[in-house]
Amino acid sequence: MSDPWTGASTRIHRPQPSADATRERRGYIRGFGLALLLTAGSFGLVAFAHLPVAVLLPALGILALAQIVVHFRYFLDIDLSRSKREDLQLIQFSSLLILIMVGGSLWILYDLDQRMMS
Template identity: 50%
Template sequence: MSHRQLSEQEAQEKSSELRTYLWGFGLALVLTLIPFGLTAYTQTAARTLYIVIAVCAVIQVVVHFRFFLHITLARNKREDLQLILFTVLILTIMVGGTLWILFNLYYRMMPAMLP
């Protein structure tokens, strides 16, 4: 098997893509370790921990979109972003509707156990 030599432009693109993946991995790792460290090693209030975890999770979603899925706000990537946003909308409607139905059933079936 022979391996062809990469041209200068291909080598530069490969290096740039590797750098992008490494940046994404580093940011994802940091955004995972921050909530873990706060939860495991500090005595922070529960509400503050929930806020920090939620903020880190949202930022990590953006990092994954940008660095791993290559979704940007560029004009040619708008269709991908619209597809992802539509998927999030449908999932939100489905999860919200399911929770609404479950809590409504719980309220109707077990009114004595409500807080």
């Protein structure tokens, strides 16, 4: 067998160029370019565009979400295909937990702050 996964031996395998590897390399490069653009966008907004905070914060949030999706798609290879459902569901469930814990904590603390300080 010439397949690398079957090799339990200690010998070093001969390089095997494959079409999949080329496709994956292209995916990483594309993801890297997109991530650079989004990062530059976020920092550029703060450095050069003097927006009011009420506009700036949602814009930063949207850019961050977009970059998270780019990283998941191109660097962690998670997409909507059927064979990756379990992992996607795990990530969605974790996101739900995070949303409840972070959102709930901030809501309660903000509310308490308003009541106690005013």
